[in-house]
Amino acid sequence: MLKEEKIEFYKKQIKLEKRIGETAENSVKNVKNELIKELIHSIALDSKKHASIINSLIAMNSSTQPFIEEEKYDELVKNIEEHIKLELEAIKTYKALIDQVENEEEKMLLQAIHQDELRHHTLLKKILRSIIETEALTQDDVWDSIKEDFLPQF
Numbered sequence: 001m002l003k004e005e006k007i008e009f010y011k012k013q014i015k016l017e018k019r020i021g022e023t024a025e026n027s028v029k030n031v032k033n034e035l036i037k038e039l040i041h042s043i044a045l046d047s048k049k050h051a052s053i054i055n056s057l058i059a060m061n062s063s064t065q066p067f068i069e070e071e072k073y074d075e076l077v078k079n080i081e082e083h084i085k086l087e088l089e090a091i092k093t094y095k096a097l098i099d100q101v102e103n104e105e106e107k108m109l110l111q112a113i114h115q116d117e118l119r120h121h122t123l124l125k126k127i128l129r130s131i132i133e134t135e136a137l138t139q140d141d142v143w144d145s146i147k148e149d150f151l152p153q154f
Contacts, residue, residue: 003061010058014051021047068131080128087121 001009024044028037068076094114101107 007058007061010054010061014054017047017051017054020044021051073131077128077131080124080131084121084124084128087117087124090117091121 021044024040024047028040031037031040091114094110094117098107098110098114101110
């Protein structure tokens with residue numbers, strides 16, 4: 001498949017993901033059952049995430065990503081360090097909650113969140129290390145982190 005064809009395909013997928021998200025949100029707009037409403041809302045958020053990931057695929061196929069601007073470097077490092085601390089706090093609190101919850105359905109949902117937080121934490125640490133070591137995050141650095149931690153099933 002040619003790059004241009006892939007990009008066009010990805011653009012269509014983004015539109016599809018956006019429609020999925022909108023449909024999900026609209027389907028529960030007036031639903032009073034909070035469990036159903038929030039679970040479908042989480043599907044809508046996943047569709048937004050999918051569209052974002054697909055945007056990164058378009059970027060991979062469109063151009064070389066620029067280096068991090070020198071004036072943004074310190075701010076980016078500081079923000080990522082704070083984000084790493086917050087993710088670690090979330091990991092600890094979800095783990096503690098999982099150990100206390102007896103309801104299996106609740107536990108399953110909390111474990112899914114906990115796994116997301118673990119992947120986020122690992123990915124952020126690798127991104128930070130890459131920025132600090134190279135002072136520029138390359139596309140290869142991001143891709144290696146995604147393959148290893150963010151998409152562990154592949």
